[in-house]
Amino acid sequence: MELIHLKILLALQRRGSLIAAADELCLTQSALSHQIKNLEKKLGVVLWRKHGRKLVLTQAGSYLCDIAESVLTTVDAAERHLRLLSEGKTGNLIIGVDCHACYEWFNTFLFQYLQAWPCLEIEVTSKYRFNALEAISHYQLDALMTADPGDIAGIRFQPLFDFELKLLVAKSHPLAVKESVVPKHLSEETVLTYPVDEQRLDMFQKVLVPNSISPGMHKTVEETAIMLQMVAAGRGVCLLPEWVVGEGMHSQEQLVALPVTGIDLKKTMYLATREEDSELEYIRWLVDFVHKKYLRKARNTD
Amino acid sequence: MELIHLKILLALQRRGSLIAAADELCLTQSALSHQIKNLEKKLGVVLWRKHGRKLVLTQAGSYLCDIAESVLTTVDAAERHLRLLSEGKTGNLIIGVDCHACYEWFNTFLFQYLQAWPCLEIEVTSKYRFNALEAISHYQLDALMTADPGDIAGIRFQPLFDFELKLLVAKSHPLAVKESVVPKHLSEETVLTYPVDEQRLDMFQKVLVPNSISPGMHKTVEETAIMLQMVAAGRGVCLLPEWVVGEGMHSQEQLVALPVTGIDLKKTMYLATREEDSELEYIRWLVDFVHKKYLRKARNTD
DNA sequence: ATTAACAATGAAATTTATTCATAATGGAAT
């Protein structure tokens, strides 16, 4: 059975005669007749019968007509959806986040994004944190917020904004009075990080390891908010972008962000997408939106 | 979009490679490649992409795959159903009844019929009472219980059983003491009939009109049970087959059935079906079942 | 490097669908 058969039955039912149905389908009456004859032979059922000079659907015929209604509706909807997809008007955007902090940051304007693209299904996940680029290639993820651009074929990294990692300490902490810190200061401190491989932690890769320093203690924390609470409570220090300390956050006034002297902790946040998708309207919009947001902020702080 | 495209996507998802999918569909890898390429051109979407030497479905591709799942399931089920239909193992049997009494009678063995044909959808209706044969031709009705066979092309009447119309009167009625009645007796009586055209009432067509008798009064009643109640209460008489007075019926012992002398009121009940359907197993079964039922009854009353 | 596994592609071959022309049918009008 093919879709054409279903189309013929439905057109016949709607228009009342084969000639009219053929007209609707831009075919000849003969074509429809041959097609249904074939189908009848294959299925071993009679679908319509001449009754006077009208065609009357048999039981089997009107049963198939019901099926046709449902199947063709589904298929039509799918074709419309795909057309929208191809025009970039709709889509299903799954954005991965690479680090916990990104998640917090993205949340600050997710609401605006959702409003700007009402037809876009947006999902934010940290599920593919450890193989995110592969997940993009495999269409499990459509975009990734990351500060670690790779050079991977088929994936494009668009810079979003620059930031610097700082050492967060409690206001009450002895280091808090300093203008800046040096790696050596950490040898007595409890260092807090996310529970991921040390190779993925700038604290180790850029600060501790190159200077052969081991911290007083190393503890891992799952959630950014909890990590900040612990720092505020004087239970440790951590290396994070300054903006993780949100505007209205409880721990905001109890934390100090100190630059680390002698080490380049300037980073850039990127949006990684498949090359094919990087010009999609809703991706461009996202990148542009973030650029504008940071341009404004930069002007304000001037 | 055609079903083949959906089949290809689904086979690819299931089997992991085009070659395997082609094997499943009994086609060559080349055919599938060409087909999807065509569809992609028509829809303006990319459905899969080579990734290494594997194919990976794009977002659009896996969306279509979901559609495919649903559509092909529906279509497969329909094809199976039609195949069963063509073998007469299943069906949708809408049985019309011509006269109210038939309805009562059919009910006496409907339960057995339902049990014997569990896959058959059975519906009994009196909706097409006045154009029932046309309704059969138009597949609105599949069978009709009627005592008035016509000679209509394409419709076959199979005799079910013979019966005789009798005059039902109350036990307390003056006529009840007689062995039989003659038409003249009705000139003083209140005659009860169903509310249909006089031409369709044997009471008028066979008894009153040929003998130029007008009854004392003519009242119409919708329901057989109510008509019998009224007769039992002495509010009138009616002409019905004896068997409408059911076994456990309340009015049973208060009614007398009198033959009408000098008029042939013997009739035969028929099952009318489209000629094409008359050999369907579940139709044959129905006819045979009724025959056996009446054969047994005839033996019992010997 | 070589090979094996897979997909893409162009052209030829094949199959399928469509049309054209016409027959057949049934209803309506004369």
Place this chain on the structure above:
DNA sequence: ATTCCATTATGAATAAATTTCATTGTTAAT
């Protein structure tokens, strides 16, 4: 009845599509 007229069915010719074949291109593994 006979003659339209409107419709569907059908066979053969034509057109279009699908499929295959043969080959190229790519990638991963040995």
